[in-house]
Amino acid sequence: MRNTDSTGFAMILPDIADNIYICGNIPGAERKYAQAIEILKTSSHGKKNLPVILNNYGNILQNLGRIRDADSVYRFAKKQMETSGDTLAPAYLNILMNLARMDIENSVFTQADSLLNKIELAGEKLSNNSLLMQNLRLSRIKLLLAQSRFAEAKSIIEPELVQSVKGHSAWYNSSINYYAAEYEIAAGNYGKALDVLRKSAELYKADAANPDNFSISLLLKKVLCLTKTGETAEAERILTTLLETSAKKFGTGSVQYIQSINELGKFYYNTGNLVNAQKYLAIAGDGILTFYSERSLNYSAFLNDLALLELQTGKLAEIESRLSRALSIRLGILGFKDQGYAGILNTRGIYYQKMGRRNDAAVTYSEALDILKSNGLANSANAALFMNNLASVSLETGNSEQASGLFNESLRIIENTFGKTNLYYAGAVNNLASIYFEKGDYSRASEYLKEAVSVIRSSYGERHPEYCKALNSLALILTEAGNYAEAESLFIRAIELKKEIFGATHPELFSYYSNFAYHFGKSDKYPLADSLYSVANNLLIEGLKKYLPGLSVEEKSDYLNTIKSGLGRYYIFNIRNLGKKPEGGGSILNQQILTKASVFSTEQRIRNDVIATGDPGLIKKLDELNIIREKLRRAYASTLDELRKNSLNIDQLEKAAAQYQNELLKVT
Incomplete structure (x- = not known):
């Protein structure tokens, strides 16, 4: 076939590919475009059409999820058009638009902003190209939302929503509604966002x-x-x-x-x-x-999601390092603390609270709230959730007056934002019950908790983890109120569900069995109480061995503070019943020894063993490991500019720390 014939064939291949694409065969469309491009690369007649075909090919690759390949194709198309000097053509500006969107997806915001500014300058000369200007507007909104610049995004979105009834395409109106919903989601207005998304979905079909x-x-x-x-x-x-x-x-x-x-x-x-x-x-x-890269907002969000899951499943050892990395990535990319950063801080606060580090938790929740306030989100759903968490810490530290004020304010925002049929409302009501429980008003406390139980069951079903927790709390309140029969059935159901969902050895089952044992102790059923305390005791020890070996000495000590009430009930029960079971005193002593022993961490053992060797080389390695850990702490709190300025590389530091620790473990 002559060159001109092959060029003509190549020119019709994209049309064939487009028809194949419309029929849903995207891989087939990709092959046709690739075939056309290979021919046109070597054709003098077809080169002028190559950038447009490359741009469309990039779109196909994006649809196939081949993000990096698409990025390379767009950049090649851009270079082709710059070589020809045709940098004001709509085709060139569309290529720049695609590159800008890819940069937004990969969190390269400065580069995306530069590309959009370039399009905007060129677009002033092409103001009659309404499709190009609409795409530019949508890309600008996307960038602003990704950067958490919500007020600026809103200033573009709202006038477009007003104009949407005046002749814009269904696609454009749907896109504007989509971004309006993103804004509402960022503000925590999920109900309002859902209404807008339904409209967007209807417009776009x-x-x-x-x-x-x-x-x-x-x-x-x-x-x-x-x-x-x-x-x-x-x-x-x-x-x-x-x-x-x-x-x-x-x-x-x-x-x-x-x-x-x-x-x-x-x-x-x-x-x-x-x-x-x-x-x-x-x-x-x-x-x-x-x-996506390991230093993208997508990966930062994933690390936070993974930490939340590990909090539920009791896998605590890696949570703090995951969250530190997630915070570092987000701050490094954005250069300031946005509501996404606040959300990760909130997860860290939950972790600190779970580990008994209540002061750290309170400081972390407060910082998260301050970030929301500085971003104009003081009355958002997230603010209510963070407030709720701060209130629960206040209650744990004995400041019930502050807790009550925070709980009520949180409940007001949650009702206004979500209504009364969701998990957030159930959580807020549950926490208000805690206030009345502390005051000894068991009647009011049980009313609130029964409402929480009802909301969770009707909206999420009985297999939701929060349903187990609410049942356990309600059973304990009913025990204190003397409603033993009702409490017993709830304890049984709560333990059954907890075991079904998490397995029979989950560490949180300690508090369930401990509460149930306390229930039987109060109702003078000694053998049942004794049996359940033994189960709780064994669960505690096994849980400490299984889930806590990766924590530091301080973290383990803090965690033990969270289970003091359960341990205290066990000790009091045994002391009161020494006449019935003299060996109960020995049980107390054994448990104290085992729980204290669990506090000694791997780090402490390494340190002691290295020092005991007296080997200067090993001691030097230990000192170097501590220096690396200190650098990591600084690196996690640094922006990208600070990392470059101080020559800190998180990946290298993490690998070095792991290598040093493994070497020392092998020797000791």
């Missing part, structure tokens, strides 16, 4: 059974809002359909499939199915690193 990229993004946002507002059945239906159709249409190695997997994992976490949450988030983690 988004369908989980036959999705494209925008449909997937739109439907995943809708799933988030449905889950937050307790409409979980519809959310699960959309997600499972998306998972199936994205696998068929884009392949299981595509970014669309990974997005669906990740959201399904988060959905199962939020609805209490932790087995499925672990399964899907593990798959998503590998996929996220395939498509």
Whole structure:
């Protein structure tokens, strides 16, 4: 075939590819575009058309989830047009737009901003190109939202919403509504966001059974809002359909499939199915690193999601390092502390509180709240949740007056934002019950807790972890009120569910069995109480051995403070019943020895063993390990500019710390 013939053939291949694409065969379309490009690269006649075809090919690759390949193709297309000097053509500006969007996805915001500014300057000469200007506006909104510059985003969105009835395309109006919903989600207004997303989906005719990229993004946002507002059945239906159709249409190695997997994992976490949450988030983690860098906002958010899951499942050893890394990534990219940063701080506060580090938890929750206030989100749903957490710490430290004020303010915001049929409302009501429990008003406390139990059961079902907790708390209150029969049935159900969801050796079962034993002790059923205290005692020791070996001495000591009340009841029970069971005194002593012994950490053992050797080389290695750890602490709190200025590389420091510790472990 002559060169001109092959060029002509190449020119019709994209049209064939587009038809194949419309029929849903995206891999087939990709092959046709690749074939056309290979011919045109060597054709003098077809080179002028090559950039446009490359741009379309990049779009196909994006749809297939081949993000990095798409980025390379767009950059090649850009270079081709710059070589020809045709830098004012709409085709060139569209290529720049695609590159800007890719930079936003990869959190390279400065570069994205520069590209959009370049398009804007050129666009002034092409003001008649309404499609280009609409794309520019949408890309600018996307960038502002990604940077948490909500007020600026809102200033563009609101006038467009007003104009949306005046002749814009359904696609553009749908996109503007989508970004309006993103703004509402950022403010925590999930109900309002859901209404806007439904309008957007209707305009775009988004369908989980036959999705494209925008449909997937739109439907995943809708799933988030449905889950937050307790409409979980519809959310699960959309997600499972998306998972199936994205696998068929884009392949299981595509970014669309990974997005669906990740959201399904988060959905199962939020609805209490932790087995499925672990399964899907593990798959998503590998996929996220395939498509995004380790220093992207996507990866930072994933680390936070993983830490929240580990908090529920009792895998505590790596949580603090995950959260430090997530905070470092976010601060390094944005250069300031946004509400996403505050959300990760809130997770850290939950971890500190769980470990008994109440002062650290209070400081962390307060910092998270201050960040929201500085971003104009003092009355947002997230502010209410952080306030709720701060109030619970205040209650634990004996400041019931401050706790009461915070709980009531939190409940006011939650009611206004979410209504009364969601987990947030149940949590706030549960915490108010704690106030009345501390005051000894068991009647009011049980009323609030019964409402919380009812809300969780009706909105999320009995297998949600918070349902177990609420039942356990309600049973304890009923015990204090002397309603032993009702309390006993609730304790039995709470323990059954906890074991079904988490397994029979989860460390939190200690408090369930300890409370149940206390119940029988109060109702003078000594043998049952004694038996349950023994179960609780064994669970505690096994839990300490299994879940805490990676924690430092200080962290383990703090954790033991969180279980003091359960231990105290056990000691008092044995002391009161020494006449019936003299060996109970020995049980107390054995438990004290075992719990204290569990405090000695691997780090402490390494230090002691190294010093005991007297080997100058090993002692020098230990000193170097401590220096690296100190550098890591500084690095995690640094921005990207500070990391460069101080020549700190987090990846290298983490690898060095692990290597030093492993070497010392082998020797000692």
